[in-house]
Amino acid sequence: MGVSSPPVLRVAIVGAGFMGKMHAHAWRTAHRFFSLDAIPEIAVLVGRDAARTADAAREFGALAASTDWREVVARADIDVVDICTPGDTHAEITLAALAAGKHVLCEKPLATSVVDAERMVVAAAAAPDLVAMCGFSYRRTPALSLARELVTAGRLGEIRHVRAQYLQDWLSDPDAPFTWRLDRERAGSGTLGDIGAHSIDTAQWLSGERITAVSALTRTFVTDRPELTEQVGLGGRAVQGASRRDVTVDDAAAFTATFAGGAIGVFEATRMATGRRNANRIEINGSRGSISFDFERLNELEFYDATDPAGEQGFRRIQVTEPEHPYAAARWPAGHGLGYEHGFTHQIVDFVRAITAGTKPSPSFAEAAQVQRVLAAVEDSAARGSIMTAVEGAPS
Amino acid sequence: MGVSSPPVLRVAIVGAGFMGKMHAHAWRTAHRFFSLDAIPEIAVLVGRDAARTADAAREFGALAASTDWREVVARADIDVVDICTPGDTHAEITLAALAAGKHVLCEKPLATSVVDAERMVVAAAAAPDLVAMCGFSYRRTPALSLARELVTAGRLGEIRHVRAQYLQDWLSDPDAPFTWRLDRERAGSGTLGDIGAHSIDTAQWLSGERITAVSALTRTFVTDRPELTEQVGLGGRAVQGASRRDVTVDDAAAFTATFAGGAIGVFEATRMATGRRNANRIEINGSRGSISFDFERLNELEFYDATDPAGEQGFRRIQVTEPEHPYAAARWPAGHGLGYEHGFTHQIVDFVRAITAGTKPSPSFAEAAQVQRVLAAVEDSAARGSIMTAVEGAPS
Amino acid sequence: MGVSSPPVLRVAIVGAGFMGKMHAHAWRTAHRFFSLDAIPEIAVLVGRDAARTADAAREFGALAASTDWREVVARADIDVVDICTPGDTHAEITLAALAAGKHVLCEKPLATSVVDAERMVVAAAAAPDLVAMCGFSYRRTPALSLARELVTAGRLGEIRHVRAQYLQDWLSDPDAPFTWRLDRERAGSGTLGDIGAHSIDTAQWLSGERITAVSALTRTFVTDRPELTEQVGLGGRAVQGASRRDVTVDDAAAFTATFAGGAIGVFEATRMATGRRNANRIEINGSRGSISFDFERLNELEFYDATDPAGEQGFRRIQVTEPEHPYAAARWPAGHGLGYEHGFTHQIVDFVRAITAGTKPSPSFAEAAQVQRVLAAVEDSAARGSIMTAVEGAPS
């Protein structure tokens, strides 16, 4: 990483919103619980508004603030660029950072188009000494990491079914306000790209198989929403204005899929599943066993082993909080559950370790670009009457 | 029903297998727990093998046995014909029974083709004094009956999502033996028609909306299976032979759907979901609330009311065993769960009450034929690259 | 059973209330699903009111009705006396029935005093050719039968903890009406004897260990309740009168216990656990594993096997509906849940089989009398400041 001594890793976080805040927490926390060969330091936080970014830098524990990502990315004293901005800016920032010799951690989805994603893959391949990773952080929930171990060890046998749902409900109310996530220009896609992308990544990663084709349906149930004016009201909060703005992305997406290994998949992503706050669920059925997971109970993995004796078979509720479990050993006593932020912390642990070990962490940009190709195929299929549509570049 | 006094309802059950046994239990039991204006009597059981049918008649509590359904259906002393045979015989028996002036209860799926189903609808319409009903018995699980009441009362608001899965695993083992259910000639279709049909019926009935189009994928994972020879082994059980026979139906089906009212649906039916014994699940999300059900916990309905105060919202686990609940009042104390067979008993209760009251019970043949049309559209779509395929006769 | 041919078993049910109804269902149903060497017939139903008993006899499927249990018990054509009356009458009827040479199935609790229970034990011992059994029917819920098999096979190792709760809420409302179950004269005790007795029986039977001493607390939260007048109101229902009547039994009981084998137990029974309809729960922890059960999910047994590999350990949710499971083979397909009444049916199956095989079924009167001694010790301890009180006759 350029600096050999002292082992400090200087990080620039680009994006001062919610995701930047989560990443900052992870950068501050990783070395407090895990043994790392380089100690991260949040050298600078980059945002759009100078005053707000300065406040956020103090809040996040960044040493400095900036509104000029280009200048920051070019600075010699920065080792890592961590990109937490909306998807339409990912490609440009990433390309600049890699060109400047920085390691890059880029939030998902990797880009808002396959073309951009592939440019990023090419740039990463052209910089073999740099670590480039995409932030599908759910993978590093210990329960899902354990699921991956079980699949990899052959405990599920031949995989036949992948069943993934990502159910939220924060848009269920037709008067929930417009946000940038509902604007195709900025977000690339809607529910599909925001949360469906997680399901796609998890499904391919867990099963170890790429999606080869999809048949999809998308829907926008609420086609316009009230726009919040930015003015600050009496209570210090934004006030809802009278105007409504068109929603230009999907509220929900559903698709069936075929996998390279012969399995079939059923996917659903929605922000209109009333009562489901963050039900990021996946179940995989194989000839020898099954796993089932729901992020609403993130410390649990359900595992069914068909080789258990008849009469004693059943889904085991494994509390993934034991010393034997992924990421758990470094932390606290058995049975004491982890929260949402731990996926981010584990992500930083693995990212930093890849840098110091000179290895290539997963999800690589290539893996993330494959997710992008599936997203594109989903949109394509939905636009063409749900016809089964091959994922570009996927093995036939 | 023709007989005014004494109020006995003479029933012929056609089909001496498992389903005939379940129906017989229901016919024997309904008037023991519910007040009925006619008392059923199982006058005759019809099967294919004389000796076996005679044994079954004793076991099921039928007064007589027969191997000639045509003769039985024509008998003057029979009021009701209850058809529990494989699907390919439903149309012929039903038409004969209606022609002979008998009330008909026909197991699902109504037929093995849309053409047959529609002939049955026509025949039922031509006999306005007779009761004709299709045996989608899951509807009469009290938890699903309660769900229907909630939807009908508007408690879910505008319906947006229907999410139905019927997951079994008895074919997960590639060496599970061949049965008639895997033979297209006899069963009509595979998992789709056997259990997917339940999901389709439940989805349309609960939501109150017809499915207008589907995009489907079907799959046969295990294409041949060992055939059991019919000879009786030492232990009195069938012995598995050396030959294997081709599976000519689907092992699994998955499809997305659009509903007349604007909702979208995701359906999955499989007998290969390792670890899931009989997970007949449905969830419906609307603008005001949601319901969720899993037959593996058949006495529970999950209900989410979005009008509950913020901070107190959550899915309520309603134990549908209270005096206020459908079918429960006539039975036993609160909290004492019901089993699978009660759906059948409730079906008989409603069927008999319709006969004595001169009303038309649901599911009518017309409703069941609509299920058949959806099944046909699913198969059609699956055969044509999953293209979104309109359900014949459905409102556009 | 005296009659050798034809193999009909003539049963007299004494008690025409809810419990008599459940037993009648079981007598009618057992031979329909299980192979029995004698076929039960409900020869007569005995109640207190002639007209009501005649109605009930028709409803229950009894061939005749009577108001004179003494006459019935003495009849030569009766093989079995099935006692479903309140507890204060059990001893007298049982003694008469055994003296008349009848097999006896007696509802729990066996009696309302230890003295009476022991007289019944003596009488049963004096009639070695007769079958005498007490109706702790929950034992025959397949999930609990499976639990017993696991414990007996040593799968739990050394047992350390027994944790049993029986939680209901039908008295939670202070204006819920008075019933005979709240009258010490008729019921013997309150919640303790009615439902706590089940927990005691299940705990001793599952663990295979007797309770040696208890430290108890009982409480009556609502000390008087409105009395229903028996007059029929406009709607045909009983009308609540203005008078209130003293509750002379406990609403709730809680006690700790020691077991002969070294385990400790914690028991709680209440009818005031708002929201819990029939949560008959038990968990047992041993050095090698644990089991956990809740009747609100009666088809499931949770089993934890501490010998599973570290990292894969977890409570397995076994759906006790498979061919390998107790009582399940004779019934219907895997995964199709059973209800409350099946425990009664299974009880009849085992009772009839004991008669035809000449064996002694469990729970014997001796086992039931041991439950009675524990109940007495609980009441004794509660009356003496919760001091740890030895169970009479228990091994020290």
Added chain:
Amino acid sequence: MGVSSPPVLRVAIVGAGFMGKMHAHAWRTAHRFFSLDAIPEIAVLVGRDAARTADAAREFGALAASTDWREVVARADIDVVDICTPGDTHAEITLAALAAGKHVLCEKPLATSVVDAERMVVAAAAAPDLVAMCGFSYRRTPALSLARELVTAGRLGEIRHVRAQYLQDWLSDPDAPFTWRLDRERAGSGTLGDIGAHSIDTAQWLSGERITAVSALTRTFVTDRPELTEQVGLGGRAVQGASRRDVTVDDAAAFTATFAGGAIGVFEATRMATGRRNANRIEINGSRGSISFDFERLNELEFYDATDPAGEQGFRRIQVTEPEHPYAAARWPAGHGLGYEHGFTHQIVDFVRAITAGTKPSPSFAEAAQVQRVLAAVEDSAARGSIMTAVEGAPS
């Protein structure tokens, strides 16, 4: 707090073990997510071994290390003393810290004797300008905070039942090694004081009622355990020696209790509940509703509202991750679960806010001393044959 500007709060953490680590994380994190009027800084970490403490100081983010708590506590530049040592040292350090004018956060249990606890109460009362708080951090799990709000708002009505279990299994294996927690001299008591104390605190705090008397049973199932030698083995880990050491505390405790308001309680704490990792559970039943919680699913509160319409009643699974919920607003999006450490972070938030606002936070030393009195009564009752034993100083 003495310092008005700049608003930095200088903290000394005494205790460099697991609990010190958790507190350090909370001190570092609280102001990153919550608005505080003083910014904590971990000025010094105090441990017993100089080298290890220096390492831990770096790991925990402390500015300095020390092995002399007396010196540290007396330093003028320390504002807060945070005591994370074993219970037998709490009183001495607390008294010194209060005498030196420091705010004190003391881990639970407050002390190892009632006498010591009461000395601490007196000392805190004599320093009205200082904040003294005991670290029953589970209270600040948002789900339990919400439960408290519901009880306080009268949503449960008259409270009748408290049912608390704290089930762990890390001592289930008889060869699990000896630790200081099994030594009465250092730990004061065993399971009872370590985890039973949490249940007692939660029960009294949630119900708003003091425990007035208890009837208790304790048990040590495994009376000696292998002792780990402190020498470092090849792998850098402690090696288990051949000797065994006597366990001088309880493995399990069970007791019934009476509350001042008329409720009864059943408590159980054990480290031998095979399969239960950290099942810190509590259920409270009142005349109008119930709440139920299990730390194994720490983001959920089950709430039953008996005023819901009949037929729609059921326990609601509230995901306590919404903006309306305690502590949740400052954090991340709805539905994204929290972990074990958040209780500690919230504890620091409330502790710091009490300091800057000049208020008295809960749990006060007086509340914690009441827990100590209950613990003493439990041990007393267990020693005297479980006789119901009044809690010293409790209202009669």
